[in-house]
Every structure is written in structure tokens, then in C-alpha cells.
Amino acid sequence: MSRPYDHIEGSGPSTPDPGITQPKLGIVGYLRFFWRQLTSMRTAIVLLLLLAIAAVPGSMWPQRSSDPNGVIQFFANNAELAPVLDKLQLFDVYTSAWFSAIYLLLFVSLIGCVLPRTLHHLRALRAAPPKTPVRLERLSAYATADDDETDAASAIESARALLRGSGYRVTLYEGAKHLSVSAERGYLRETGNLVFHTALIGVLVAVGLGGGFGYTGQKVLVEGQSFANVRGAYDSFTPGRFFTDAALTPYRITLDDFEATYEEQSIVAYGQPIDYSAHLTTWLPGEEGTKGTVKVNEPLELGGTHLYLLGNGYAPTITVRDGNGNIAFTASVPFLPQDSNLTSTGVVRVPDALPEQLAMIGFFYPTARELPNGALTSIHPDLRDPMLTLRVYKGDLGLDSGVPQNVYALDPSGLTAIAGDGADAPALELQPGETAELPDGLGSVTFDSASPDAAADDWSHSVPRFASLDIHHDPAQGWVLLFAVLAVAGLLTSLFIPRRRVWVKATERKGGIRLEYAGLARGEDPGLEAAVADIAARHTSRMKA
Amino acid sequence: MTETFASYSLVAIYSAMAVYLIAFVFFTLDLAKRSAESTTKATAAVAREGGAVAASGGGIVATLQRPTTTAADAEPAGGPSRRMERAAFSLTAIAWVLHVAGAVLRGFADGHVPWSNMFEFSLVSSGIVVGVFLFIQFWQDLRFLGTYITGFSLVVLGVGTVNFYVAVTPLPPALQSYWLIIHVFVATLGTAFFGVGAGLSIVQLLQTRREADRLSRLRFLGTMPDSERLENLAYRVIVVGFVFWTFTLIAGSIWAERAWGRYWGWDTKEVWTFIIWVLFAGYIHARATRGWRGTRSAWLALVGMGAVAFNYTIVNLFFKGLHVYSGL
Ligand code: HEM
Numbered sequence: 024m025s026r027p028y029d030h031i032e033g034s035g036p037s038t039p040d041p042g043i044t045q046p047k048l049g050i051v052g053y054l055r056f057f058w059r060q061l062t063s064m065r066t067a068i069v070l071l072l073l074l075a076i077a078a079v080p081g082s083m084w085p086q087r088s089s090d091p092n093g094v095i096q097f098f099a100n101n102a103e104l105a106p107v108l109d110k111l112q113l114f115d116v117y118t119s120a121w122f123s124a125i126y127l128l129l130f131v132s133l134i135g136c137v138l139p140r141t142l143h144h145l146r147a148l149r150a151a152p153p154k155t156p157v158r159l160e161r162l163s164a165y166a167t168a169d170d171d172e173t174d175a176a177s178a179i180e181s182a183r184a185l186l187r188g189s190g191y192r193v194t195l196y197e198g199a200k201h202l203s204v205s206a207e208r209g210y211l212r213e214t215g216n217l218v219f220h221t222a223l224i225g226v227l228v229a230v231g232l233g234g235g236f237g238y239t240g241q242k243v244l245v246e247g248q249s250f251a252n253v254r255g256a257y258d259s260f261t262p263g264r265f266f267t268d269a270a271l272t273p274y275r276i277t278l279d280d281f282e283a284t285y286e287e288q289s290i291v292a293y294g295q296p297i298d299y300s301a302h303l304t305t306w307l308p309g310e311e312g313t314k315g316t317v318k319v320n321e322p323l324e325l326g327g328t329h330l331y332l333l334g335n336g337y338a339p340t341i342t343v344r345d346g347n348g349n350i351a352f353t354a355s356v357p358f359l360p361q362d363s364n365l366t367s368t369g370v371v372r373v374p375d376a377l378p379e380q381l382a383m384i385g386f387f388y389p390t391a392r393e394l395p396n397g398a399l400t401s402i403h404p405d406l407r408d409p410m411l412t413l414r415v416y417k418g419d420l421g422l423d424s425g426v427p428q429n430v431y432a433l434d435p436s437g438l439t440a441i442a443g444d445g446a447d448a449p450a451l452e453l454q455p456g457e458t459a460e461l462p463d464g465l466g467s468v469t470f471d472s473a474s475p476d477a478a479a480d481d482w483s484h485s486v487p488r489f490a491s492l493d494i495h496h497d498p499a500q501g502w503v504l505l506f507a508v509l510a511v512a513g514l515l516t517s518l519f520i521p522r523r524r525v526w527v528k529a530t531e532r533k534g535g536i537r538l539e540y541a542g543l544a545r546g547e548d549p550g551l552e553a554a555v556a557d558i559a560a561r562h563t564s565r566m567k568a
Numbered sequence: 569m570t571e572t573f574a575s576y577s578l579v580a581i582y583s584a585m586a587v588y589l590i591a592f593v594f595f596t597l598d599l600a601k602r603s604a605e606s607t608t609k610a611t612a613a614v615a616r617e618g619g620a621v622a623a624s625g626g627g628i629v630a631t632l633q634r635p636t637t638t639a640a641d642a643e644p645a646g647g648p649s650r651r652m653e654r655a656a657f658s659l660t661a662i663a664w665v666l667h668v669a670g671a672v673l674r675g676f677a678d679g680h681v682p683w684s685n686m687f688e689f690s691l692v693s694s695g696i697v698v699g700v701f702l703f704i705q706f707w708q709d710l711r712f713l714g715t716y717i718t719g720f721s722l723v724v725l726g727v728g729t730v731n732f733y734v735a736v737t738p739l740p741p742a743l744q745s746y747w748l749i750i751h752v753f754v755a756t757l758g759t760a761f762f763g764v765g766a767g768l769s770i771v772q773l774l775q776t777r778r779e780a781d782r783l784s785r786l787r788f789l790g791t792m793p794d795s796e797r798l799e800n801l802a803y804r805v806i807v808v809g810f811v812f813w814t815f816t817l818i819a820g821s822i823w824a825e826r827a828w829g830r831y832w833g834w835d836t837k838e839v840w841t842f843i844i845w846v847l848f849a850g851y852i853h854a855r856a857t858r859g860w861r862g863t864r865s866a867w868l869a870l871v872g873m874g875a876v877a878f879n880y881t882i883v884n885l886f887f888k889g890l891h892v893y894s895g896l
Contacts, residue, residue, distance in 0.1 A: 029858050064857040071850040075843045082839040089833050117834050292737040320745045320826045331829035493829040507818050514814060518807050
């Protein structure tokens with residue numbers, strides 16, 4: 024077996040000594056020496072342990088890939104430490120130079136280890152089982168039997184048939200006074216090991232390619248809104264390194280309805296979400312519209328992409344009339360949930376308002392209650408007593424400056440508060456369908472009801488909901504799964520199929536023959552002795568029959 | 569109805585803990601008894617070890633180790649009266665039945681599988697550890713690990729009921745997935761095998777020191793298998809754990825893909841599942857590497873188990889990540 028030189032069954036010295044291996048070491052000699060080191064078992068262990076250690080920091084500090092807001096937060100809280108950690112790539116551990124170096128070395132070592140072994144194994148698969156050792160009694164599993172009725176040839180012939188029937192590959196050998204059959208089984212063990220290691224390479228390559236050619240994007244859709252799958256329509260979009268726009272299937276989707284179900288029975292869990300369903304209509308190019316549903320844990324497959332439901336909330340419909348009485352703004356504005364009862368915040372910018380631009384910071388409470396200190400809170404995530412409060416500002420919103428702005432946040436410095444936040448007038452408080460006048464004749468704000476005809480205390484459909492969809496395209500995802508399954512299959516075969524050699528030898532003696540049975544384990548084989556005893560028993564009873 | 573089931577479940581769990589405690593005491597007394605018996609065997613063990621070393625000098629290494637170890641097999645099992653141990657083992661079995669009943673009742677109370685928060689998880693994981701310990705006896709007599717196993721499950725159940733107890737709550741949408749059920753169950757099975765393996769590795773390390781005559785005080789070791797056999801047993805148990813863990817990793821990725829739209833995102837729990845997997849891959853390699861077999865690989869197995877324990881406790885409770893759903 025071609026194993027790394029320091030494998031437990033290897034025969035080489037435990038450390039290759041360059042001086043001894045090659046008297047005069049040229050460049051080639053050194054290269055061979057290093058290659059042998061790199062593909063040794065010891066290096067594999069050290070690299071595996073290094074990989075484990077190197078993965079740890081990624082769980083201690085927030086990572087840009089999984090928790091970008093956490094990184095921003097960390098920078099804000101640790102102004103001195105953060106840049107140092109950043110230099111060490113501790114916020115990007117899994118793409119860092121040092122982490123990549125370790126796993127790339129590991130995989131080079133892996134390839135260097137697996138390739139020669141595969142070649143060797145392919146040859147071994149065609150070779151005959153090895154010659155029968157002279158002194159079988161020295162082997163770990165050994166049994167004998169004497170037989171006075173059968174001759175050596177037929178005894179060995181029957182042993183050959185028996186072993187063959189049990190999945191061994193067999194060859195006969197003939198000595199001066201004896202006949203023997205040499206048998207080997209369990210080539211699958213080595214095959215499994217090679218499949219496992221090769222599949223790991225497959226996983227790595229597939230993950231890399233999938234990330235390179237795929238993309239992920241986010242889109243917030245309010246009930247009734249539509250989305251066309253083009254790059255510009257996403258709220259955020261992350262293409263892989265080799266992505267081209269041609270990879271986008273030009274489909275279209277509409278969010279017809281978003282349904283949320285909350286626990287009603289249990290007191291302890293009252294109001295906890297039980298189910299979210301986003302009901303969609305989808306149109307593939309040139310096809311009729313189809314109804315579809317996305318749930319948490321149940322993505323929808325569409326045009327080579329997967330649609331996931333990752334978030335939801337309320338999108339109050341707000342209409343602003345300016346001082347001149349014209350409608351300066353009307354839209355459903357997604358508000359970001361802040362707690363489990365969906366107290367939500369959002370921002371409205373009204374650059375078209377005249378004579379002055381307006382902006383508002385809003386809080387939305389689906390089931391509003393007043394706390395003892397006068398502040399509002401929400402006590403249930405469903406629409407039972409909805410309330411929208413708005414702080415209103417006037418001034419130059421700076422939208423023309425070209426600096427990109429966060430649609431969910433507003434920095435009121437530089438603006439003048441006209442309602443709430445220290446202004447003379449209090450913040451606006453609106454229920455669906457209500458309108459409030461702004462001070463100084465600057466206009467009015469309406470919180471439109473989505474169900475104006477419902478009964479007076481039925482708020483259940485008064486505010487539209489939004490769904491936050493993640494859309495992913497990963498062309499190699501299936502390959503990753505395939506290789507992972509292959510790896511498991513290889514692992515199971517290589518760990519649990521014993522590889523062993525068995526010999527049965529018949530030696531002539533006075534008045535009959537002496538039969539010897541012996542087995543040799545190759546790798547872990549706890550069942551060897553039992554197997555040899557079993558073969559001996561079955562063989563003797565077979566000959567009696 | 570829910571409340572009734574939940575309270576019966578607690579009664580069953582507390583009873584199980586009481587019986588485990590008695591079993592623990594008995595197992596410990598048995599260890600003490602073993603110390604008294606072992607004096608004669610110590611010499612035999614040393615002789616065995618000498619034999620194995622001499623053999624590995626020859627050409628056919630793997631072959632010659634085995635008969636020496638098999639000779640050791642029969643010894644501990646056939647030793648003098650193990651009445652105390654048998655009683656402790658039966659008590660463990662009884663406690664386990666109560667334990668399982670407690671977990672099942674909790675499941676009825678929940679209306680779903682009982683492993684969706686830290687309390688339920690400590691219930692089920694310790695139950696599976698003891699279950700694996702009980703059923704593994706059909707294969708090998710590992711009852712000498714009884715003190716370790718019952719002690720472990722007492723600690724887990726104690727912390728679970730005292731510090732993590734939560735009332736029955738419905739499953740949030742993110743946790744409603746078959747893959748999650750499989751993922752968590754298999755992870756727990758893997759943990760149980762790693763746990764038993766770690767127990768064997770600990771005894772192995774002690775045994776190695778004793779065989780080198782550096783630990784003559786722990787005489788009960790004289791009644792246990794020699795270090796080489798312990799190492800082989802540990803390996804076989806851990807390898808099963810490793811297969812389960814590999815499966816955990818894959819089932820977890822499938823669930824993550826369903827729930828969060830990516831199969832792997834280096835979330836905190838994903839990181840630790842990966843670390844544990846890599847550590848045990850290192851262990852398996854160490855077992856097959858000259859210079860690493862024996863004490864070094866045993867230490868690796870313990871480091872791996874340490875990472876498992878760290879993952880279930882510190883990481884679950886204090887690290888931030890998507891998996892933070894423990895309901896505490
Ligand atoms: C990506 C890194 C690696 C991982 C995760 C890994 C994992 C494993 C696992 C789980 C096993 C036991 C199951 C089986 O036999 O199929 C194993 C066995 C083995 N690996 Fe690796 N391996 C890695 C890299 C390597 C490298 C670089 C080498 C070459 C030096 C290597 C050589 C071997 C050998 C020879 C065995 C058989 C051990 C025995 O005889 O019991 N592996 N590996």
C-alpha cells in the first residue's frame with residue numbers, strides 16, 4: 024500500500040533524513056524532501072489542528088460576511104482595538120490570508136497524498152493476492168485442523184470456492200509439500216478512503232465555483248408590489264467574482280399577500296409567531312403567472328434561483344400634502360421591526376414638498392399601549408390597535424449632494440424639528456385613516472388605511488405588511504451536496520469495511536492432511552479472529568458434507 | 569393537558585436523577601473495591617505491555633499486537649465478584665427508563681420533539697449518552713465507565729433543570745424543519761459516542777502512566793483493560809461518533825440552506841461544528857501515524873471532547889449568532 028512514509032503501516036523511517044536518502048542533495052533532492060514532508064501524515068495532522076485553531080477567532084469577533092452590523096458596532100465601541108484586529112483580518116477570518124494559506128496547504132498535501140495512492144490502488148486492484156507466508160502460525164489469527172479423508176487438492180479447491188463465495192479474491196499457490204489458497208478482501212476500504220478524500224477536494228472546488236458564478240440579492244416587497252429580476256431592482260446585490268448579468272433569469276414576481284399566524288392558546292407563549300407565509304404570483308419569461316408560497320424553511324425555486332423569506336414587518340402607507348395642498352409623497356414605507364411585538368421604526372423623506380423639504384422619523388406600534396412613563400410600546404405583533412407616531416423636520420435633506428443615504432435612518436442634525444423632538448408641537452400620533460395638520464401651514468400627513476371599509480374596531484388588515492426576500496443563485500450547490508454525500512459514503516466504507524488477507528494451507532502428512540487457516544488485518548479489523556475461526560468452521564463442515 | 573404532561577415529565581426526571589445518584593455511589597464503591605483486588609494483576613499487565621513492544625520490532629507489526637491484547641480481554645470481565653457493579657448497572661438502567669419517560673412526556677407536552685431549547689436539550693443529550701453507554705454493553709463490557717457516565721448525566725440534568733428550565737413554548741418558524749430534528753438528534757448521538765470515547769481515553773491515559781509505574785496509587789486500574797486495548801476501544805467508539813458528526817454537519821447545512829438561504833455562512837455554531845469535526849479528523853489521522861498513536865492521540869480525543877463541551881455550554885450561552893434560540 025502506498026501510504027505516507029510515517030503511516031503506522033508504512034515501512035520507512037519515521038523521519039526522512041535528506042542526508043541518507045540522497046548523498047548529494049541537489050535542488051531536486053530538496054524538492055523531493057519537502058514534498059515528502061508536505062504529504063506526510065504528520066503534516067496533515069498539524070495542518071488539521073492549525074485549521075481548527077485558526078477557525079476559532081471567527082466565532083469570537085463579528086465577521087463581515089455573517090454579521091456586518093456587528094462589525095460596525097464593534098468599531099464604534101472599540102475605536103482603538105478594532106483597527107488593529109482589522110489589520111490582522113480578524114473580521115474576515117475565513118477569507119483571510121492566513122486561514123486561506125492553511126487550508127490551501129492542507130489541500131495541496133491532500134492531493135499529493137491521494138494521487139499516488141489512487142494510482143497504486145488501481146494497480147493493486149488488478150494484482151493477485153500475495154504469496155502465502157511460510158509460517159502461518161505467526162499470524163495473529165490462526166487455526167488448524169487435521170483431516171484424514173480429503174486430499175490436499177480438493178480441500179484447497181473447496182476453500183477457494185468458500186472464500187470466493189464470501190467476497191474474497193483468491194489465487195492458488197503450490198509449494199513442495201503443500202497447496203494453499205491466498206485470499207484478500209476489503210479493497211473497498213481503501214477505495215472508500217480515497218473517495219472520501221477526493222470528495223473533500225470536490226466540495227472545496229464546488230464551493231469555490233458556486234461562490235464565483237452565483238449571486239445573492241435582497242429585495243423588500245410590500246403587499247401588492249412587484250419585482251423584476253434585474254440587477255437594478257434589488258435593494259442590495261452581491262455578485263460572485265465571475266458573475267455576468269446574463270445569469271439573471273428575467274422573471275417577475277408580485278407579493279399578493281403576507282400572512283402571519285401567532286400563538287393564541289398558550290399563555291406563556293401568547294403572541295409568539297407560529298407561521299409566516301408570503302403568497303406570490305410569479306411569471307417566468309413567456310409563461311402564464313403561477314401562484315407560489317415562500318415560508319421560513321420553505322424556499323421557492325424559480326428560474327434557477329431560490330427565494331427565501333428572511334424577514335417581515337409593517338409598511339404603513341403615508342401620504343404627505345405640502346403647504347400648497349399638492350400631494351408631495353404617497354407610499355407604503357417598510358418599517359424595521361425592533362422587538363418581537365414588532366415595534367418598528369422607519370423614515371420618510373419628502374424632497375418634493377414646497378415651500379420646504381420635509382422628513383419624518385416614525386415609530387409604528389401594531390398594538391399600542393402607553394407605559395406608565397407616557398412612552399408607547401407594542402404589546403402584540405398583530406394589528407389590534409395600530410398607532411403611528413411621527414417626528415417631523417423641515418430643511419434641506421441634502422439629497423442632491425450625491426452622498427448615498429440609508430433609507431432606514433435619518434440624521435436630524437441640520438434640520439429643524441417642527442413636531443416632536445423638542446419642537447413646540449408634539450409628535451404626530453395617527454391611527455389608520457387619520458390625518459394630522461402640520462404646524463405653520465406646512466401641509467398635512469395622512470396614515471392611509473388599507474381596509475377603509477372594515478368595521479371600526481377591526482384593524483386586522485389596516486396596514487400592509489412587507490416581506491424581505493433573499494434571492495440566491497448558486498449553480499454548484501447540487502455539486503456540493505453530491506460531494507458531501509460521496510464523502511459520507513466513502514467514510515462509511517473506509518471505516519467499517521475490514522480489509523484482510525486470509526490463507527488456507529493444506530500440508531501433506533502421514534495418513535492425511537493438516538489444514539492451517541490464518542488471517543492478517545490491514546488497518547483496523549476487530550473482527551479478524553472471529554472471521555478466521557468462522558472460515559475454518561465452515562470449511563471443515565463443508566468438507567464433511 | 570400540556571401542563572400535566574410537563575409536570576409529570578419533571579417528576580420522572582427528578583426520580584431518574586435520584587436513581588442515577590445511587591448508581592453513581594455504587595459505581596464509585598465498585599472502583600474502591602477494584603483497588604483492593606488489583607494487586608495481583610498489576611504484574612501481569614506489565615508483562616503484557618512488554619510483549620507488545622517486543623513484537624512491534626518485527627516486520628509484520630499489525631499482526632503481532634493482536635493476540636497479546638485478546639489475552640487481556642477476558643480478564644476484567646471474569647474477575648472476582650462484580651456484584652456492586654452489577655447493581656449499579658441495573659440502577660442505571662432503571663434511571664434511564666425514567667429519564668426517557670421524562671423526555672417523552674416533555675415531548676407530548678410540547679407537541680413536537682423535545683429538543684428545541686437548552687433545558688430539553690440537556691434532557692435528551694444526557695439521555696442519549698446513558699442510552700449509548702447501556703447499549704454498548706452488548707458489544708463490549710465497558711461498565712467500568714459507570715462512574716463517569718452517571719456522574720456526567722447527573723451534572724447535565726442538574727444544570728438543565730436548575731439553570732435552564734423553561735415552560736413549554738411553540739416552535740418559532742425557523743425551527744420548524746425535519747432537517748433540524750435530524751440534525752440535532754444525530755449531533756446528540758455523535759456527542760454521546762464522543763463522550764464514551766473520551767471516558768475510555770481518560771482511562772487509557774491513566775493506564776499508560778500506571779503501566780510506566782508512575783501512578784501506583786490508582787490501583788483499581790489493574791482490573792481494567794490495558795492501555796492498548798483501551799485505545800482500540802476508544803478509537804472504535806469515536807469513529808462512530810465521527811460518522812454521526814459528519815452527518816450532523818451535512819444535515820445542518822441543508823437546514824441552514826432552507827432557513828437562511830445559504831448552506832454555510834460561518835455562523836458561530838457552524839464554526840464550532842466545523843472545529844470539532846476537524847479536531848476528530850486530526851485524531852483519526854493521529855491514530856494512523858507513527859509517533860502519534862497512544863498518548864498523543866488520546867489527548868487529541870480529549871481536546872475534541874473539550875470542544876464539544878465548550879460548544880454546548882459557553883458557545884450556546886455567550887456567543888452571538890443565528891443559532892441563539894435557546895429560549896433563555
Ligand atoms: C482536508 C483534510 C483532511 C481530512 C478532513 C481528512 C479526514 C480523514 C478521515 C475522516 C479519515 C478516516 C476515514 C477514512 O479512512 O476515510 C482519514 C483517513 C486517512 N487520511 Fe485523511 N484527511 C485529510 C487530509 C489528509 C491528508 C493531507 C493525507 C495525507 C497525508 C491524509 C491521509 C489519510 C490516510 C492515509 C488515512 C487512512 C488512515 C488509516 O489508515 O486509518 N488525509 N482522513
